[in-house]
Amino acid sequence: MAQQYMEQHNYEKAVEYFQKVYNDYPNGLLSSKALFMTGFINANYLQDFEKARESYSLFIEKYPDHELAKDAKFELDLMGKSPDELPFMKELEDQTGADSTGQSGGAAQ
Secondary structure: OOHHHHOOOHHHHHHHHHHHHHHHHHOOOOOOHHHHHHHHHHHHHOHHHHHHHHHHHHHHHOOOOOHHHHHHHHHHHOOOOOHHHHHHHHHHHHHHHOOOOOOOOOOOO
């Protein structure tokens, strides 16, 4: 059901559905992923960073060893930043800047 809402770009309904799954089955197999997805949708589609922070923080607290815990931390660290503010974008620009000048990284000519 949540996937259908996502495909329809009805992100509010998708968050409602994931939140319901998490609330109704807090110890269920899908509860951790449902909680992660509430944070992901709020951050990346709805730009509701406060709700996203709440979901991601709770996720990390409840599931510190989950396969998505590093992703949740990453999202928290970069939430609300523009692409220009991302640390790896600066590194990418620095690496590709020399290449765009027409100089090759090979042997001197």
